[in-house]
Amino acid sequence: MQVTWSIGELATRTGLSVKAIRYYTDVGLLPTAPRSQGGHRRYPPQALEQLQLVRQLRALDVPIAAITDVATGESRLGELVAEQLESTQTQLAELRWREAALRALEECHGPERLRRLHLLARVQRRPRDTADFTRAWQRVLPKSLPPRLADTVMAQAVPELPLDPTPDAVLAYAELHLLMAEPAFLDYWAAPHVPDKASMYAALLDASVWATPAVAAGRAPHRCEALDAFCRACARALDMDDTSDFRAFMAAGVQTTVPLIRRYWQHLEALTTAPGPSLGRTHCWLSEGVIAEYGDGRPGGASLVEDTKAVRDGRGLSSA
Numbered sequence: 272m273q274v275t276w277s278i279g280e281l282a283t284r285t286g287l288s289v290k291a292i293r294y295y296t297d298v299g300l301l302p303t304a305p306r307s308q309g310g311h312r313r314y315p316p317q318a319l320e321q322l323q324l325v326r327q328l329r330a331l332d333v334p335i336a337a338i339t340d341v342a343t344g345e346s347r348l349g350e351l352v353a354e355q356l357e358s359t360q361t362q363l364a365e366l367r368w369r370e371a372a373l374r375a376l377e378e379c380h381g382p383e384r385l386r387r388l389h390l391l392a393r394v395q396r397r398p399r400d401t402a403d404f405t406r407a408w409q410r411v412l413p414k415s416l417p418p419r420l421a422d423t424v425m426a427q428a429v430p431e432l433p434l435d436p437t438p439d440a441v442l443a444y445a446e447l448h449l450l451m452a453e454p455a456f457l458d459y460w461a462a463p464h465v466p467d468k469a470s471m472y473a474a475l476l477d478a479s480v481w482a483t484p485a486v487a488a489g490r491a492p493h494r495c496e497a498l499d500a501f502c503r504a505c506a507r508a509l510d511m512d513d514t515s516d517f518r519a520f521m522a523a524g525v526q527t528t529v530p531l532i533r534r535y536w537q538h539l540e541a542l543t544t545a546p547g548p549s550l551g552r553t554h555c556w557l558s559e560g561v562i563a564e565y566g567d568g569r570p571g572g573a574s575l576v577e578d579t580k581a582v583r584d585g586r587g588l589s590s591a
Contacts, residue, residue: 275313285322375438390445413468427550430542443541456531474504479553486548492560501557522566525558
């Protein structure tokens with residue numbers, strides 16, 4: 272004959288209260304026990320094992336609903352452990368992100384603290400992924416780019432989020448959000464007035480690759496092959512000749528966008544551990560080389576697109 276226990280005896284053996292056992296029965300953690308001839312519920316040994324499992328999982332703060340799924344056979348114990356581990360890791364990452372944000376506020380005072388507070392409020396929690404940046408770059412990059420080119424840019428343009436961020440990393444992430452909302456920054460990469468965007472991007476990426484050794488070595492972009500390739504790519508994309516005049520108004524045009532691009536990749540590099548100069552840094556290096564060699568020193572400057580339209584309309588530099 273199978274040994275059974277009353278609810279009181281089961282409570283004594285498990286260390287749980289009678290009220291708790293009744294609650295666990297009501298929510299489905301324990302099957303309803305059959306009654307004895309005297310009308311009292313009698314619990315089999317399986318109920319003791321089940322309640323011991325419940326106690327152990329509750330000691331780890333596993334929610335009742337998740338334990339019920341295991342008890343009713345809807346999920347396995349291994350699946351529950353994996354889900355709870357993932358959930359805990361996510362919570363820890365969010366807490367580390369919040370701690371870094373608070374430290375970023377703690378280490379400054381006055382107007383700078385208010386500026387950082389305003390900045391960090393835009394990204395209150397650590398995002399679980401970088402889908403927002405991925406979507407933003409997918410909207411910005413020309414649709415005509417082959418997947419290989421688009422993936423190359425995306426791989427470097429979308430930030431990686433550290434699991435244990437520093438205050439500087441959290442601030443950098445928030446700054447990136449602001450830059451992605453800058454119309455001038457977005458228009459630059461969208462290249463709205465360039466007919467053959469795919470060819471232009473391919474040529475610009477090639478020029479950046481050629482420039483990488485010089486950037487890594489800390490050399491200035493003075494009349495090098497990569498700089499010439501960069502200018503030729505821009506001229507060809509705009510259906511113009513690569514002349515000194517073209518490089519002069521190109522230098523004037525990129526003066527407004529280079530600071531935005533430089534800031535974006537500087538903040539990005541605060542988040543990533545990728546070795547070597549990034550695509551953005553080499554691109555800035557090339558653009559700054561054009562400015563250094565062909566710029567006329569005028570502040571600001573119109574965009575390259577506006578300069579190009581001015582040339583074609585006969586209002587700007589001639590393409591001799």
